[in-house]
Amino acid sequence: MNFEEHVGKFLLAAAGIEVPDGEVATSAETAAGIAARLGPCVVKAQVAAGGRGKAGGIRTADGAEAARAAANALLGASIGGHPVERVLVERRVATARELYAAILMDAESEGPLILVSARGGMEVEEIAGRHPDALIRFPLDVRKGIEAPEIAVRLADGSIWGLQHQMSDVLARLYQVFVRNDAELLEVNPLALTVDSRLVALDCKLVLDDAAIPRRPELAALGTPEPKAPLEAQAAGHGLKFIELDGNVGVLANGAGLTMTTMDAIRHYGGAPANFLEIGGEAYRLAKPALEIVLANPRTRSLVVNFCGAFARTDVMTEGVVEAWQQLRPGVPVFFSIHGTGEDEAIALVRERLGIEPFDLMDDAVKAAVEAAT
Amino acid sequence: MIVRGHERVLVQGITGRQGSFWTERMLAYGTRVVGGVNPKRAGETCCGVPVFASATAAAAELAFDVSVLFIPPLACKAAALDAIEADCRKLVVLTEHIPLQDTAYLLAAAREAGCRVIGPNTAGVVTPGECFVGFMPAFNARVFQPGTIGVISRSGSLGTLVCLELVRAGLGVSAFVGIGGDPILGTSMRDALVELDRDPRTAAVALVGEIGGTTEEEAAGYARTMRKPVAAFVAGAASPPGRRMGHAGAIVTDGRGSHAAKKAALEAAGVVVAPTPAALGGMLTALMH
Numbered sequence: 001m002n003f004e005e006h007v008g009k010f011l012l013a014a015a016g017i018e019v020p021d022g023e024v025a026t027s028a029e030t031a032a033g034i035a036a037r038l039g040p041c042v043v044k045a046q047v048a049a050g051g052r053g054k055a056g057g058i059r060t061a062d063g064a065e066a067a068r069a070a071a072n073a074l075l076g077a078s079i080g081g082h083p084v085e086r087v088l089v090e091r092r093v094a095t096a097r098e099l100y101a102a103i104l105m106d107a108e109s110e111g112p113l114i115l116v117s118a119r120g121g122m123e124v125e126e127i128a129g130r131h132p133d134a135l136i137r138f139p140l141d142v143r144k145g146i147e148a149p150e151i152a153v154r155l156a157d158g159s160i161w162g163l164q165h166q167m168s169d170v171l172a173r174l175y176q177v178f179v180r181n182d183a184e185l186l187e188v189n190p191l192a193l194t195v196d197s198r199l200v201a202l203d204c205k206l207v208l209d210d211a212a213i214p215r216r217p218e219l220a221a222l223g224t225p226e227p228k229a230p231l232e233a234q235a236a237g238h239g240l241k242f243i244e245l246d247g248n249v250g251v252l253a254n255g256a257g258l259t260m261t262t263m264d265a266i267r268h269y270g271g272a273p274a275n276f277l278e279i280g281g282e283a284y285r286l287a288k289p290a291l292e293i294v295l296a297n298p299r300t301r302s303l304v305v306n307f308c309g310a311f312a313r314t315d316v317m318t319e320g321v322v323e324a325w326q327q328l329r330p331g332v333p334v335f336f337s338i339h340g341t342g343e344d345e346a347i348a349l350v351r352e353r354l355g356i357e358p359f360d361l362m363d364d365a366v367k368a369a370v371e372a373a374t
Numbered sequence: 375m376i377v378r379g380h381e382r383v384l385v386q387g388i389t390g391r392q393g394s395f396w397t398e399r400m401l402a403y404g405t406r407v408v409g410g411v412n413p414k415r416a417g418e419t420c421c422g423v424p425v426f427a428s429a430t431a432a433a434a435e436l437a438f439d440v441s442v443l444f445i446p447p448l449a450c451k452a453a454a455l456d457a458i459e460a461d462c463r464k465l466v467v468l469t470e471h472i473p474l475q476d477t478a479y480l481l482a483a484a485r486e487a488g489c490r491v492i493g494p495n496t497a498g499v500v501t502p503g504e505c506f507v508g509f510m511p512a513f514n515a516r517v518f519q520p521g522t523i524g525v526i527s528r529s530g531s532l533g534t535l536v537c538l539e540l541v542r543a544g545l546g547v548s549a550f551v552g553i554g555g556d557p558i559l560g561t562s563m564r565d566a567l568v569e570l571d572r573d574p575r576t577a578a579v580a581l582v583g584e585i586g587g588t589t590e591e592e593a594a595g596y597a598r599t600m601r602k603p604v605a606a607f608v609a610g611a612a613s614p615p616g617r618r619m620g621h622a623g624a625i626v627t628d629g630r631g632s633h634a635a636k637k638a639a640l641e642a643a644g645v646v647v648a649p650t651p652a653a654l655g656g657m658l659t660a661l662m663h
Contacts, residue, residue: 050620102622107557107587111478115622125624135625142478182473187620205620212473215448243614256555257529257584260609265650267612276613308538310497310530311392311468311509340511340534362535363652 001208001223002048006088008204011181012188015173018200022090028071034089035067043070044088048224049080053122057084060092081227093200098190099163100124101171103178105185105209109139112178114171116155118163120190145179148172166199181219182212231293238289240279247272248373249366250300250332252291252321254279254312262306265363271370274300279317287320295330302372303334306362307346315342315349322353333372337365375464375492375561375569376549377440379404379504384432384462386411386453387444388420396444396509397421403513405505408436411456429453433460442466442498442507450494451476458487466507467493467560477558484560491560492553497530500550510534510550521546523658524570526563527582528555528589532609536582536651543655548575553589563593571600578603578658581645583636585610588627590636598643603661607648608636 009019021038024046025031035041045057052058057079061067067089077084100120106113116136119127128135138154140146151168170191178186185207192200213220228236235242245263249271253259256278263273274297279290294300305321307314318338325334336358338346350358359365377383383400387393388410398421401407409423409432416427426432429441441457443450443466450472457465458480465484472494484491492499498508503520506512510530517538523545527533530552537547551566553559563581570576579602583590590608597604611633629635637647646661648654 100621102620104619104622104626105474105478105558106626107559107589108592108626110481110558110560112475113626115625124621128625129628141482142475143482179475182475184474185620185622187622189621207619209474211447211471212475215473245614253531255529255531257527257532257582257609258535260584260613261532261535261607261651263612264609268649273612308531308534310511310534312531339538340514340517340531341509343514343516361652363650 001210001213001220003206003208003223004046004048004086005044005204006046007222008186008206009201011177011206012174012201012204015177017170017173018198020090020093020200020202022088024086024088025071026075026086028068028075031071031087031089032064032068035061036064038089038091040092041067042090042092043067043074044090045074045077045079045084046086046088047079047082047084049082052079055079082224093192093202094195095192095202096195097193099193099199100189101167101174101191102185102187102189103174103183106139111142112140112175114138114140114175116167116171124189140175142179146172146175163193163199170199181206182209182216183207184209231296235277235293238286240277240286240290240293242293243276244297245273245275247274248299248301249369250274250294250297250303251306252277252279252287252294252303253306254309254317258306258308262304262362262366265366266304266370269363269367269370271373285316285320287317288324291321291324292328295328295332300332302332302369304365304369305334305336306365307338307340309340309342313342314338314340315345318346318349322349325354335359335365335369335372337362375490375499375551375566376501376573377464377499377505377507378501380406381439381505382406382408382437383507384409384411384429384438384441385444386429386441386457388412388423388425389415390444392509393444394421399513400506403506405507408438429457429460429462438462440464440466440507443469445469447471447473451480454480455483458483458489462489465489465491466496466498467491467554468496468498468508470495470555472556474558477556481558481560492551493556493560494554495556496552496554497533498552500547502547508552510552516541518550519546522548522575522577524548524573524576524579525550525582526566526570526579527552528584529582529609532584532651533582536580536607536654539651540580540655543659545655545658548573557587559589563589564596567593567596567604571602576602578605578662580654580658581606581640583608585613585615585633585636586631588630591630591639594639594643594645597640597645603658604645605648605654605657605661606640606645607651607654608633608640
């Protein structure tokens with residue numbers, strides 16, 4: 001789950017990391033009032049999307065009137081598909097250099113990984129690619145955590161312009177925020193070195209691990225849901241992940257791996273998938289609402305139902321499909337391939353209640369569906 | 375991470391709906407399930423085996439080689455630490471949606487204790503004709519037949535399809551290793567490939583990957599050194615890319631993770647990449663001759 005900048009900065013400030021003085025405004029009038037107090041400031045659209053600066057979502061303002069104009073331009077606009085409902089008005093910071101600091105859960109080291117660079121800013125990943133030495137990275141043992149002096153030792157050889165003690169203090173605090181909030185990513189870019197040699201977090205990107213939402217309800221309540229198309233939102237209401245695509249062959253399969261494979265096969269045989277829909281894990285009991293969503297997509301001209309049951313029982317999934325099919329009586333043709341746990345019962349259900357003969361091979365079911373859709 | 379028929383299995387969470395459903399199937403197939411765990415049901419019997427208050431309590435009464443967790447996500451860390459404390463050597467973690475910091479914690483503890491973790495979010499492991507641990511349809515003869523192909527899969531459902539296709543091609547499986555679908559895993563595709571390379575029953579390997587992460591690219595580095603043939607299918611060529619994890623995500627993945635990147639890395643290592651799972655069987659047969 002993603003968060004707007006001001007939520008992350010609130011957590012940083014509470015952990016003792018300096019952030020610019022500022023406030024959130026939901027109207028141009030309020031933004032002007034805040035700017036009158038702060039003086040030269042920055043007006044920042046609050047959206048949980050990347051590329052905000054490049055999209056014109058960050059504007060400087062030299063006084064109340066300029067801040068009012070900036071807020072007027074940003075509020076109600078859309079950035080990366082997110083509507084701008086709030087702006088953060090912050091006092092401008094006299095920056096000498098832009099640094100970079102982040103912690104993320106890293107697959108390769110199987111735990112938290114700290115990334116620090118003396119060259120931060122919008123192009124940090126390209127700079128890291130061109131100058132690998134400019135990036136310091138070290139993994140942590142999540143059981144032990146880390147204190148500032150230990151970080152300082154690890155930064156001692158790095159090229160961060162003699163800032164290792166200040167930087168270590170910031171990183172130790174960032175790590176506290178990371179762990180206490182079950183973050184998957186906590187990124188400060190840029191981390192400003194001010195002209196009077198302070199480190200100030202000018203931005204903050206926080207991603208909460210979705211699996212930890214049940215134990216972080218207060219934080220999750222402040223999160224920003226992904227912007228969703230209506231059918232995607234309907235699916236999410238059932239706990240299903242549905243993505244609308246450009247093609248016309250609908251897909252209903254169990255598990256992300258098999259769903260993607262069914263889409264690949266559709267492409268391989270000359271068709272184009274109309275959707276991604278995952279009904280893996282416990283969601284296999286939701287075959288009925290899943291089918292309703294796939295069929296509600298007006299582009300769908302034919303449908304592949306491809307089940308390969310391991311944990312997911314194909315008989316339970318198929319029963320949901322058959323029930324929905326008999327209720328909805330859709331006009332599109334459907335092609336089944338069913339294997340794995342419960343397949344005999346599932347195949348019998350399709351034969352008896354729908355009068356349809358399932359294909360043995362997924363490839364044959366897909367070929368027939370591609371042909372029917374064209 | 376291969377589990378063979380002689381190995382003794384403990385089931386943590388045996389009394390739950392899924393725990394007992396799959397324990398009965400494991401026992402019927404021949405898996406040596408020797409006990410179960412539920413703190414509230416200690417002293418009872420479930421599926422014909424004794425139930426203990428904890429894995430450590432079980433270890434005081436009987437010996438086991440493998441423990442499998444049928445445990446809800448937020449309780450997995452404690453259950454895994456209990457198994458590690460009980461000197462478990464192989465731990466199969468089926469649960470999906472375990473918080474990443476819990477996974478990192480239990481993996482660090484397991485590594486220190488010399489315990490091999492398979493998963494999280496795996497469908498389990500199968501030795502056809504002998505045993506299975508987890509929730510794979512090992513008992514379905516159209517899906518699993520004994521043979522000489524080692525199968526490594528991130529996905530349970532897609533792994534099932536691949537094993538089915540191997541049977542249709544006249545092949546069978548020496549060991550199925552479900553490594554799991556989570557971003558952080560105890561057993562990487564590379565770890566599983568190393569073990570199957572050393573396994574005398576395995577003549578060739580089928581890698582079943584998908585887009586996202588870098589485990590296929592890392593496995594390719596090892597496949598390059600192998601004498602046994604390796605064929606792969608990577609799902610997701612027609613899928614939109616996954617979400618971006620800030621600048622940091624771009625830095626650590628460094629251009630890896632896409633279908634094109636995985637296919638290129640595998641092919642550069644001499645691994646043939648199948649366009650659909652149905653092609654894997656024919657490719658492996660050709661490579662073995």
